[in-house]
Amino acid sequence: MRRQRRKLGPSEGRVLSRREFLQYTAASIAGVTLAGTAQGETRTVSDLATLKDLLEHRANPGDVILLQPGVYLLDVPRLSVRRSGTPERPITLRGVIKDGQRPVLDGSKVNVQRGLLYFWPETHDWAVENLELRHARGSGRPGAAFSNNAAAAYIQGSNITFRNCYSHHNDNGWFSTHEAVNTILEGCETAYNGKPPGAAGNATHNHYVNSQSLIVRYCYIHHSIEGQNFKSRCAHAVLAYNWIEEDGGYSVEVASGNEHNTLWMGNVIVKRAAPGGQRRLLGVGDGTGVARGTLTLINNTFVSTQPNDLFLFSHSSATTDLMLFNNIFCGPGRRLFDWNGSGRIEGANNFFLKGLEPPPGCVDSIVGDAPGFVNPEAGDFRLRADSPCKDAGVGSPRYRDREGRLVSIVPTHQPQRRRAGATPRIVAAQLDIGAFEFSP
Numbered sequence: 001m002r003r004q005r006r007k008l009g010p011s012e013g014r015v016l017s018r019r020e021f022l023q024y025t026a027a028s029i030a031g032v033t034l035a036g037t038a039q040g041e042t043r044t045v046s047d048l049a050t051l052k053d054l055l056e057h058r059a060n061p062g063d064v065i066l067l068q069p070g071v072y073l074l075d076v077p078r079l080s081v082r083r084s085g086t087p088e089r090p091i092t093l094r095g096v097i098k099d100g101q102r103p104v105l106d107g108s109k110v111n112v113q114r115g116l117l118y119f120w121p122e123t124h125d126w127a128v129e130n131l132e133l134r135h136a137r138g139s140g141r142p143g144a145a146f147s148n149n150a151a152a153a154y155i156q157g158s159n160i161t162f163r164n165c166y167s168h169h170n171d172n173g174w175f176s177t178h179e180a181v182n183t184i185l186e187g188c189e190t191a192y193n194g195k196p197p198g199a200a201g202n203a204t205h206n207h208y209v210n211s212q213s214l215i216v217r218y219c220y221i222h223h224s225i226e227g228q229n230f231k232s233r234c235a236h237a238v239l240a241y242n243w244i245e246e247d248g249g250y251s252v253e254v255a256s257g258n259e260h261n262t263l264w265m266g267n268v269i270v271k272r273a274a275p276g277g278q279r280r281l282l283g284v285g286d287g288t289g290v291a292r293g294t295l296t297l298i299n300n301t302f303v304s305t306q307p308n309d310l311f312l313f314s315h316s317s318a319t320t321d322l323m324l325f326n327n328i329f330c331g332p333g334r335r336l337f338d339w340n341g342s343g344r345i346e347g348a349n350n351f352f353l354k355g356l357e358p359p360p361g362c363v364d365s366i367v368g369d370a371p372g373f374v375n376p377e378a379g380d381f382r383l384r385a386d387s388p389c390k391d392a393g394v395g396s397p398r399y400r401d402r403e404g405r406l407v408s409i410v411p412t413h414q415p416q417r418r419r420a421g422a423t424p425r426i427v428a429a430q431l432d433i434g435a436f437e438f439s440p
Helices: 018-025 048-058
Strands: 042-045 064-067 071-073 079-081 091-095 104-106 115-119 124-129 132-134 151-155 158-163 166-168 174-176 181-186 189-191 207-209 214-217 220-222 230-232 237-240 243-245 252-254 262-265 268-270 280-284 294-298 301-303 310-314 321-325 328-330 335-339 345-348 351-353 366-368 373-375 380-383 398-400 406-408 413-415 422-424
Touching: 042 048, 048 064, 048 071, 048 079, 132 151, 151 158, 151 166, 207 214, 230 237, 294 398, 321 398
Parallel strands: 042 064, 064 091, 071 104, 079 115, 091 124, 104 132, 115 151, 124 158, 132 166, 151 174, 158 181, 166 189, 174 207, 181 214, 189 220, 207 230, 214 237, 220 243, 230 252, 237 262, 243 268, 252 280, 262 294, 268 301, 280 310, 294 321, 301 328, 310 335, 321 345, 328 351, 351 366
Antiparallel strands: 373 380, 398 406, 413 422
């Protein structure tokens, strides 16, 4: 193992608390995170007609809609959400879980127009919790046909949060437009989304998101059927503490059209195990416009599965700068970058498997035979006590926030293995490299 050393310049900015981190990454989301704390009316719902009426006509700020257990088969192309809460008194749609089963919104009887739940642009301040959302297809069933990009939710409004929801077997898992502001997906599972084979239309994905500001955290994202597990055209996006694996196209992408900066922090991202097909883990730009801003990768664990896997691709039209701090690049893949854009690459204290040549702009790199995982064959990417990544990270990695300010931040959580959720990240001495901090 060899270590490449050169002094990193003094860190700019300061370490952010968790509260400050949320304020920097998605402005004004505090109201969303207060769901259920302000008093309103609690409404128990056990039929689709009442649910539709509340979403469109009668729910008021502070209300909590308790959707009872069961399967709710849509009889209309979408459930329109027209009512709004306030930042202090959001409206909460909360599924009542019974025997571990969430209530189900199911679109299998209709052609779905954009989303099972459709948030109009003027809608704001909602929290949706504990729902399963499935079988949203835009065509292939009797009745009027729509484009094949139906999703669990089609989000255009502001301050919309989904927690502990499961989106599966839809055209797209989640979709947000450029009108959406402060979108949060938290502790959700997203899997097996993609339009059926042979269906017309553009590629579909587990996440196809375009929000002005977005946070996706503590999620389990896996088995996209057609396209990416996570495709973002957001003005500013944060992808943090997620477990992401088994993609249909490639794993995670900052697509063309993004305007500002992106942060990927504390994620485990594993390439599709099956050989063949698109072999990119990470992508910047897709040729439909210009990918801009800065993409910062902090304390992620990136795992290739095939020798021809490529860790990071940049389209020739992209101007995105890349910053890398405390990441692990490992597995049999032998191509680190296919960097065709004009953006600069810089960073420090990353682990690269032997045979992957670190870019010149990355200092204090560790190049070794193995990162020292507990059991990589079983997907256990925690560090052993003898790992070269232990106590080897930069203590105050930097990223560019939405306004372009260079600030320092440290990861506070780490993902759960193959399920939604997260645990606190406890740093005993120096910050470790990768998504997990060593623990005895």
